[in-house]
Amino acid sequence: MPLSRHAYRHAIQPSTSSIFDHVWISEDVLKSTFRRYANRQRRYGSNVPGPLEARRRLAKRKNGALAGVGGPGGLDDIACLFGKDGQSHLKWTTAPNYQGDTQSFPFRAPDVPFPFFKSTEEPTSFTPYGWPEIPSEVDTNVQEKYIDDFLKRYRKIDDIRKMITLLDIRLLEAPELSQRIFKCILSHKFDTRSAVADAVTFLDDLSLNIRDAENYAIAVQHLANQGANQHTWNAILGAINRALAIGLVSSRQISSIVKSLSGAQIKLGKWGKQDPTILLGYYRDMWESIGRCDVFGHKHLPTGVSNVFFEALLKIGRHDGTLSLARDIIFATHGTHSKRRFWVPRFIIQWLELSMESTPQSSDYVNELLGHFSRRVVTGHLVSVTESLASLATKEKTALLERWRDCLFKVQSIPNLCESGAWYDLRPFGGLDSNNAMDESTSKFSKSHQILLRLWILRHLRVAVAGCKHWKWQPTDMPMSYLLDFYYHMNNKSGTEHFLTLLTKGIRELDVPRSGLLLSAVQLKTEETMSKTSRKCLESLESSETSIMHFFSDTHAYNATIKYFPLDYDNLLREIDITSEAFIKNSVELATTGDSKNLWVILRLLRSHTPLKISLSMAGLPHAHPRQKALIRWYPELSSPGFPDPRLALEVVNSIAVAFSCSSNLSPRRAFGLVHWIYCFLRRNHAPVEPVFVRSMYHAGVVRYRKAGMKLAPQRFNYILEIVQRFEDPAIVRTVVVPPKFG
Structure with a gap:
């Protein structure tokens, strides 16, 4: 067998003399360690760079450290599983009798025992790396x-x-x-x-x-x-x-x-x-x-x-x-x-x-x-x-509304605003003392007052758009016309109320700065050109300081407003009791000592007092015969402002005529003119002419002319003589009347 093949055979045989180092880890320690490791691997859901991302990178390094545990050679320090020397990881301590490297665990154990150790037991069961036996449940x-x-x-x-x-x-x-x-x-x-x-x-x-x-x-x-x-x-x-x-x-x-x-x-x-x-x-x-x-x-x-x-x-x-x-x-x-x-x-x-x-x-x-x-x-x-400002009860209410009026003049896109349907959205009345201030479903004003406040706004918007051309049709006139009709039909419950009367009453109840709303109402409803006096009177009537009585005492103001407020004047005069002693005394004194302007107030009162004219027409009726009084229970009518006594009313008129004829502040010509006006007034209202009145006319037209040395026209003398002969006793006529000397 070749040498090389023998060498290979010996090379693959296991070596019996090699020494292997082994570390024994119990199942409990392994299980506890894995549980702690798994708990440390939770990932926080965030994409924001910062501490969370650093924790994520540290977890990756931990996972990479596991590769070295199963490799050949000696086992590395187990602290590498949790990031050795990391300050935010689990710290370990060695057993008291362990003589090892303590630099790997720089943190000492806390003074208070861990809650998962029993204080009565000795910590004897430690691994060489200082791991205690940890129970699975924590107290x-x-x-x-x-x-x-x-x-x-x-x-x-x-x-x-x-x-x-x-x-x-x-x-x-x-x-x-x-x-x-x-x-x-x-x-x-x-x-x-x-x-x-x-x-x-x-x-x-x-x-x-x-x-x-x-x-x-x-x-x-x-x-x-x-x-x-x-x-x-x-x-x-x-x-x-x-x-x-x-x-x-x-x-x-x-x-x-x-x-x-x-x-x-x-x-x-x-x-x-x-x-x-x-x-x-x-x-x-x-x-x-x-x-x-x-x-x-x-x-x-x-x-x-x-x-x-x-x-x-x-x-x-x-x-x-x-x-x-x-x-x-x-x-x-x-x-x-x-x-x-x-x-x-x-x-x-x-x-x-x-x-x-x-x-x-x-x-x-x-x-x-x-x-x-x-x-x-x-x-x-x-x-x-506008509603919030109008509901204020402070002294600054008028000043704030006037400042708000200046802001309304500067509002932009006014023609576009006039087409909004919010002008007609009226909210139910919730009371001035509403508990919930943020309740937007109710209003502090009644629906009638809500309409008037909307008209107040539209009037200022109209002025801002029209400028000096107030007589021309403006975009604000359409919502104003609808709201005026709605207001009249809402408040005219009896069917006899006058439109401007209701409107004036509502404006005064709100007590807001005058805006010329009455003027706009007359222009929209009558479409006629008003005089300067009429415009001035209508504007001043919106203020609570001005009343119909002020206009009644002024001839020009009365003539300018009588066609707009006929019922107001009539109601005002009906409340005057002309048969009272105070009225008779004041009117006679005014007729005797007053000037021409104040005298016309008396004449205007007589001409406009409807109950007086009715009573004068009944003054000529004969009194009931005593036999008629015996047949029925006779109740004489009591005098009242609305139904003055006919005889007393006629006596008041005669007293005023006598005062005119004898007034030293009046010339003979002026005195006769006033008495003649009363004569025409009596005849026009079918009132009887009594001798006392005829004598006052003769005194003013004949006697005072003669005393003043004034020339008396034959036509006037014959006219006065005819009236005297018609209503005076003939014997008195022959005694009193002396033919004048003409020429």
Whole structure:
């Protein structure tokens, strides 16, 4: 056999002299080790580079370390299975009698025994590498006690991480434990930067700060209760903003954070006062951080979160920063066709109040807000702002409405707004003292007043569009005409009410600045050109300081408005009792000493008093005969403003005629003219002419002319003599009447 073949044969024979080193691992140790290894291989679902990705890379290195375990040669250090010398992995300790390399396990055992060891047993069953026999189930009560003892002694983040690693605590499955640990950290007084840094580090560590633990809200609540300084607030809110930017803060936590922040008192140095700009800066940073997140941004926020922001901004008060942030939030959370009509009017009113105190940064804030919405939504906001201002009970109500009127003149796209159907959407009356201020389904005004407020808005929009050409048809006239008809049919329940009377009454009940609504109503319904006096009277009648009685005393105003308010004047005069002693005394005194202007008031009263004219027509009827009174029970009619006594009414007219004829302030010609007017008035109303009246006419037309040396025309004397002969006794006529000397 060749030598080479013999050499090969000896080469493949097993060697009996080689020495192999073997390590015996029991089944229990292997099972426990594998379980711990499997628990460490969980993967956190995140695509964000950072601590989670570092943990993922470390897991890959662990898997690669397994390749060296089954290879030839001696067994490597078993700590390589879990990342040798890693600070965030399970730490081992050697047995007391083990004389080995202790540098591989740099961390000492904790002072408190592990909860999975029994304190009564000696740890004798160790492998050469120091692995204890670990039971499969852990005593929860002992673990909780250990955690409590540990947190009382250690509050550093590194110590907490070691404890979580040693006890194999899964914080993802126990968010209440994460909250418990964080509250323990917050129990320190935040008087040092290290304490604040630990809290910030905990919030930034996603393996410690579990999302469901709501630690962000707890941190802000704690700072609000403790009255922390601005430095602490900046650090904590900075961590919160970083979490908001990646969508880790739930909507419930955001609401809680804003509520706690709105009621916090931030210390600004030793003598610092609360500064609203600091809170506004915090709100602005939070809102912008939410906007930078694509997972949970502005469009994903529920309505409740934006409402909390709005409430916090209103709590700050009137400030340019408040209005600016509110506008940004409205643009982000309110769609073009949004039906939320509560917050936009509130911030418009706040801008109106700010503009009355100082000059705001945005001079056209109203149009900036309203330009974001559709025409129907804009109409709803205009109505809501007007109703809110009209319902105020403060002294600034009129000033705010006048400032709002100036804003209505600047509203854009008015012809487009007039085509909106929101002008006719009337809400049910909910009462002025509504419990729910955010209830948008009801109104603080009745439907009649809602129509008037809409007309008030449209009137100002019409002025803005028409300018000086008020007589031309404008886009606002169509909704105004519909609303006027609706208002009349809604309030004319008896069917006898006058349109302008109802409209004037409703405008005065609202007590809003006059807008010329009566003027527009007359123009739309009559389509006639009014005089300057009529326009002025209608505009002034909207104010509660002006009444029909003022117009009645003015001849020009009365003549200009009598055709628009006939029933008002008639009702006004019906309430005057002309047979009362006070009226007789005042009218006689006024007729005797008054000037020509005041005298026409008396004549106008006589001419317009319908019950008086009816009574005068009945004054000539004969009285009942005593025999007729004996046959039936006789009840003489009582005198009242609506039904004056005919005889008393005639006596009042005769007394006024006598006062005219004897007035020293009137010339003979003027006195005779007034008495002659009363004579025509009596004859026109079929009233009897009594001798006392005839004598007053003779005195004014003949006697006073002779005393004054004035020439009396023969025609006038014959006219007076004919009247005297008709109604006076002939004997008295022959005695009293003396022919005048003509020529």
